[in-house]
Structures are given as C-alpha cells and as structure tokens.
Amino acid sequence: MSGQKFKVLVVDNDVLLRDLAAVFLYEEYEVMEAVDGQDAWEKAQAWHPDLVVTDLMMPRMHGYELCTLLKGPDGIKGVRIIVLSSKTFATDKEQAFKAGCDAYLVKPYTRDILLKKVRELLSGSDSRETPAAGPAPFAEECGPEPSSTPALAGREKLPVTVRFWGTRGSCPVSGQNTVRYGGNTPCTEVRIGDLLLIIDCGTGLRELGVSMAKEFYDRPITGHIFVGHTHWDHIQGFPFFIPLYNPKNNFSVYSVHGGHGSLRSIFNETMAADYFPVPLCNMAAKLRFIEMSGSVDLGLAKVSFIHLNHPGICIGFRIDAQGRSITYISDHENFVKLNGDNVTSRRQDMDIVNFAKDSDILIMEAQYSNEEYLSRKGWGHGTFDDAVRCAVEAGAKRLAITHHDPEHSDDIMDTHIKYSRALAGSKLDCFAARDGLRVEL
Ligand SMILES: [Zn+2]
Numbered sequence: 001m002s003g004q005k006f007k008v009l010v011v012d013n014d015v016l017l018r019d020l021a022a023v024f025l026y027e028e029y030e031v032m033e034a035v036d037g038q039d040a041w042e043k044a045q046a047w048h049p050d051l052v053v054t055d056l057m058m059p060r061m062h063g064y065e066l067c068t069l070l071k072g073p074d075g076i077k078g079v080r081i082i083v084l085s086s087k088t089f090a091t092d093k094e095q096a097f098k099a100g101c102d103a104y105l106v107k108p109y110t111r112d113i114l115l116k117k118v119r120e121l122l123s124g125s126d127s128r129e130t131p132a133a134g135p136a137p138f139a140e141e142c143g144p145e146p147s148s149t150p151a152l153a154g155r156e157k158l159p160v161t162v163r164f165w166g167t168r169g170s171c172p173v174s175g176q177n178t179v180r181y182g183g184n185t186p187c188t189e190v191r192i193g194d195l196l197l198i199i200d201c202g203t204g205l206r207e208l209g210v211s212m213a214k215e216f217y218d219r220p221i222t223g224h225i226f227v228g229h230t231h232w233d234h235i236q237g238f239p240f241f242i243p244l245y246n247p248k249n250n251f252s253v254y255s256v257h258g259g260h261g262s263l264r265s266i267f268n269e270t271m272a273a274d275y276f277p278v279p280l281c282n283m284a285a286k287l288r289f290i291e292m293s294g295s296v297d298l299g300l301a302k303v304s305f306i307h308l309n310h311p312g313i314c315i316g317f318r319i320d321a322q323g324r325s326i327t328y329i330s331d332h333e334n335f336v337k338l339n340g341d342n343v344t345s346r347r348q349d350m351d352i353v354n355f356a357k358d359s360d361i362l363i364m365e366a367q368y369s370n371e372e373y374l375s376r377k378g379w380g381h382g383t384f385d386d387a388v389r390c391a392v393e394a395g396a397k398r399l400a401i402t403h404h405d406p407e408h409s410d411d412i413m414d415t416h417i418k419y420s421r422a423l424a425g426s427k428l429d430c431f432a433a434r435d436g437l438r439v440e441l
C-alpha cells in the first residue's frame with residue numbers, strides 16, 4: 001500500500017480484546033479505538049473510517065445498531081464492516097449481515113485471519129459469505145426520559161420484595177405434572193416500597209395484571225417493565241396484562257434497540273391484526289418504550305444491564321435499591337462451554353459473574369441437566385451447574401433457579417433442585433423459583 005493509510009475503527013467494550021485487535025492492525029493501518037457502539041458512531045461521523053471492526057454485545061449501543069447506522073442513509077459512505085464476536089449462533093450472523101456487516105469473524109481469532117479479511121475488504125477483493133441486504137432504515141425511537149417514582153420519605157429501608165409469576169422457559173405448560181413449580185413463562189415482579197418493576201412479560205404477566213387490578217381498584221398504577229429479550233416466552237403475556245387497558249395507568253417498557261428496528265415496532269408487530277384483535281395503539285394506558293443505552297435511574301432503584309449469550313439480542317438486569325441487589329440472568333449459555341476454554345470465553349463468563357457480584361438474590365436460568373446439555377449445546381441456555389457456579393463465584397446470598405424446561409415435571413425438578421442445593425453448599429441459599437413464590441430481601 002502506498003500513500004495514505006486506510007483508516008480502521010476498532011470497537012469493543014473489552015479493553016484487552018480491543019487493544020489486541022488494534023495491535024494487529026496498527027502496522028498497516030491508521031487505527032482508532034471506540035469503547036462501544038455509541039462512541040464508535042460519534043467517532044465514525046467525525047473521522048470517516050474506511051473500515052469498522054466491531055463487537056456485538058456492548059453497552060450503550062450494540063453492534064447491530066451500529067452496523068445499521070453506519071450503512072444507513074446518514075451513515076459513512078463506502079464504509080466496510082467486520083463483526084468480531086464470540087456469538088456463534090446462526091441467527092446472530094444472519095442478523096449482523098442484515099444490519100449491514102460485510103464479514104463475520106468469531107472470537108477467538110488469529111492475527112492472520114483478521115488481517116486477511118481486512119485486506120480483502122479494503123482491496124474490494126472479498127467474496128462475501130452472505131449478500132449484505134440493504135440496511136433497514138433506522139427507526140428513531142427515543143421515548144421521553146423515564147419518570148422516576150417519588151421516593152417515599154424517611155430514612156428507614158423500604159421493603160424489597162421479589163415475586164415470581166412465571167418461571168417456565170420456552171413454552172407454557174399445564175397439567176398434573178407441573179403443578180408445584182408452575183407453568184407460566186417468565187415474569188418476575190419486584191416491589192421497592194411503592195415502586196413497581198416487572199421483569200419479562202411471559203404468560204405469568206396475565207396473572208400479575210389480575211392481581212394488580214384487584215389491589216389498586218381505582219387508583220392509577222405506574223410501572224416499569226424490563227424485557228430481557230423478545231422471544232415469545234418473554235412477551236406473550238403483554239397483550240393480556242389488563243392494567244394496560246386502563247387510561248389511568250402509566251407504564252414504561254425498557255430494553256435495548258431491536259436487531260431490525262425499534263423496541264416499539266417489535267411489540268407493535270406482535271399485536272398486528274394477524275396475531276391479536278387489539279392493536280398496540282389501542283391500549284389505553286400511557287405507554288412508553290425506552291431503549292436503554294445505560295443504567296436507568298428510577299429514584300428508589302438503579303437498573304443496569306449486560307448482554308447475554310443467547311441467539312439474537314438478549315440482556316440481563318441488575319437492580320440496586322435500598323442497599324440490596326437483585327440480578328436477573330435469563331436466557332444465557334456459558335461462554336466457555338459453548339465456545340471453548342480460552343481467554344475470551346473466560347473473560348466473558350467473568351463479566352457475568354462480576355455483574356452479579358454480591359447480589360442479595362441472583363435469579364438465574366438453568367434449563368438443562370448436564371446430560372441434556374450435550375444434545376442442546378448452542379441453544380442459548382445453561383445448566384444447573386452453570387447457575388450454581390456463577391452464584392458461588394459472584395458471592396450471591398441466594399440463588400433462585402428459573403426458566404424451567406417444559407419437559408421437567410415436578411418430580412424431575414425436585415431431583416435437579418436437590419442436586420443444585422448439594423452443589424451450592426451451606427453458604428448459598430439455593431432454591432427453585434416457582435409461580436407464586438414471594439421472597440422478601
Ligand atoms: Zn426464554
């Protein structure tokens with residue numbers, strides 16, 4: 001190459017992995033680093049890189065959204081994009097190409113593999129693995145700032161309660177074999193004084209709605225709904241949540257930008273006429289959709305998120321309130337188990353552990369036994385061993401195991417929970433989340 005060097009922007013929130021990629025590229029290219037999608041988007045507009053090498057799972061703005069912006073109408077003309085991710089699910093690769101990436105490399109990678117792909121793309125000699133479809137126009141979706149619920153006065157600590165309304169993973173179940181652990185899909189209610197938070201909108205949300213309608217009668221309800229991801233089992237209760245049909249009520253729905261469009265558009269589509277008789281716009285409650293780009297401050301509670309290892313976009317939450325903490329990790333597959341024991345995978349597993357550090361309760365999925373996992377590797381879920389290990393390493397006080405496999409009857413669950421409790425030892429209070437269970441923190 002003669003004359004001016006090509007400009008390459010390297011984007012990764014993990015400083016070690018970002019530096020590593022930058023070092024590989026430094027000799028041949030002018031390199032700039034960005035700490036996440038948002039930082040990259042701002043730097044790209046000012047610096048006009050020829051190529052962007054980006055991770056997918058990043059705070060503030062994920063890689064799919066960055067690709068969409070870079071290749072969109074207000075993007076960087078002629079820019080090429082390499083996604084460099086540890087996500088090995090086919091759907092992530094597909095979505096990344098749909099968002100506009102030109103190549104998809106999986107971590108860990110070698111210097112030669114990265115340089116070869118960068119050279120190919122910058123010389124225009126690449127043979128694209130998948131034709132990059134034109135990027136979908138980026139739908140601007142910014143709701144108003146989340147309203148914080150006024151704090152109850154007083155210096156005494158407010159009660160913090162967790163209540164499970166749905167703990168079944170993947171698909172709701174019913175019948176005699178699942179009476180004790182329950183059959184509704186994920187929905188967890190968290191109350192901090194009068195502040196109401198709901199995590200996930202599985203079928204358990206319907207019963208929560210009935211209970212709240214009785215509790216509040218004519219009083220208006222304000223609630224904050226956090227959605228880890230929008231697979232069916234985590235949103236199916238949403239249209240059946242009756243407080244959403246009362247004009248007195250006020251709800252904010254939080255998650256990150258979707259793979260192909262805004263958070264609101266995803267909910268809008270699932271309530272289209274082909275799927276449900278009432279469109280989203282006819283829900284009478286005041287409803288806002290807020291795409292998180294960092295922690296949310298609700299006054300009495302701070303809610304932060306982390307990207308999880310699951311097909312598509314999926315995040316876990318941590319609620320810090322009144323000196324207590326609740327961490328929710330579902331649906332998630334252990335990185336080392338899926339991608340092999342290497343520095344990248346170990347660091348990513350450690351990120352999850354650190355996110356859950358010292359939680360008063362870690363609510364974590366464990367869908368499979370070790371034997372079942374062998375034939376379900378790559379499905380984006382974990383085992384009882386994974387959940388217990390994570391809770392022990394994080395120093396969590398309690399572990400509530402959730403997202404029970406639909407095939408696990410009450411008797412099977414008893415066996416798995418007994419096994420998990422033995423594994424957890426005496427320092428960790430390990431139990432199964434089950435529909436209706438209430439835990440005071
Ligand atoms: Zn799920």
Ligand SMILES: [Zn+2]
Nearest residue numbers: 229231310331
């Ligand atoms: Zn899922």
